[in-house]
Amino acid sequence: MxxxxxxxxxxxxxxxxxxxxxxxxxxxxxxxxxxxxxxxxxxxxxxxxxxxxxxxxxxxxxxxxxxxxxxxxxxxDEKVLKSIRKDNLETVLNDFFKTMENLGYTREDVKKIVKDY
Amino acid sequence: MNELLSLNGITKAYGANTVLDNVSFQIKPGRIVGLLGPNGSGKTTLIKIINSLCTPTSGEVLIQGNRPGIESKKIVSYLPDKLYFNDYMTVKELMEYYMDFYNDFNQDKCLTLLSNLQIDVNAKIKTLSKGTKEKVQLIMVMSREALLYVLDEPIGGVDPASRDYILNTIINNYNPEASIIISTHLISDIETILDDCIFLQNGRIVVYNSVEALRMDKNMSIDELFREVFRC
Missing domain, CATH: 1.10.10.10 (Winged helix-like DNA-binding domain superfamily/Winged helix DNA-binding domain)
Structure with a gap:
């Protein structure tokens, strides 16, 4: 399978x-x-x-x-394709922030970490 | 009337022992249905009744409007839970035997399946391993262009790689006019190919629903649901 x-x-x-x-x-x-x-x-x-x-x-x-x-x-249709990409991005970001929160980082911490990565 | 199979109030009792208790259900064309239940729940008896190998104590079975008999056997392809071949025959002789018996037998399909599963058509059946015999029997049954396939434990003795091949064959041969009933304990192997499932417990139907609806409802796989319903 x-x-x-x-x-x-x-x-x-x-x-x-x-x-x-x-x-x-x-x-x-x-x-x-x-x-x-x-x-x-x-x-x-x-x-x-x-x-x-x-x-x-x-x-x-x-x-x-x-x-x-x-x-x-x-x-x-570019509009439809774009909106799917946006949906996917949002899902990934939500999961990412949730995971980081569980690891004890605030949104501000995460922003800094991503910038320096 | 577009039901392919219709069971109305089927009861089967051996003396005081009631094996099937007022079982009723319908199957429409184009469905793949899992018949699931613990040992001794009545699956094989139900299947035997559909194939007129066993007469119900009361109730009626209709297959495209006919009671099980000559007409129904033309459109039902049945895989019993036992091997019933004359094992002095070769695989090829067995295939010819099937061709004589059933007008809907598709020889090309049969030869393709045999060759893809690397089964020697000139081998005598008695020289084959148990698993290979099971594969041969299933290939014969699936090589018919039937309207209803009734498979009693089709993949139990078959290795996982061949199992995948067999399940793919079932998907690939899907015909919206035909339906398949599969009785098995290997639920996790087959649940993605099912439309519906029937849970049988002590001769009664406890669940008959679409597998997707059950997943949505219970947040469980059919395998997990089975383990929960039938927890010992």
Missing amino acids: AWKLDTKKPIYLQIMDEVKARIVSGTYSPGDKLPSVRELAVEAGVNPNTMQKAMSELERTGLVISNRTQGRFVTE
């Missing part, structure tokens, strides 16, 4: 995160055609209906565009 999935949480949400990460990191570029649901399901080792659900949800976010006859594509 190539994809690391946590079976404690809904699988389709994790698939959405993985596909988003692949788009942000450039594995899938804007305008790229995505593999078929079946191919992705085999690759991830998940039920095809679950993969289908994740794809439909990604379509709803606008990140993925479905073309009835040709399959699914990554959006070329």
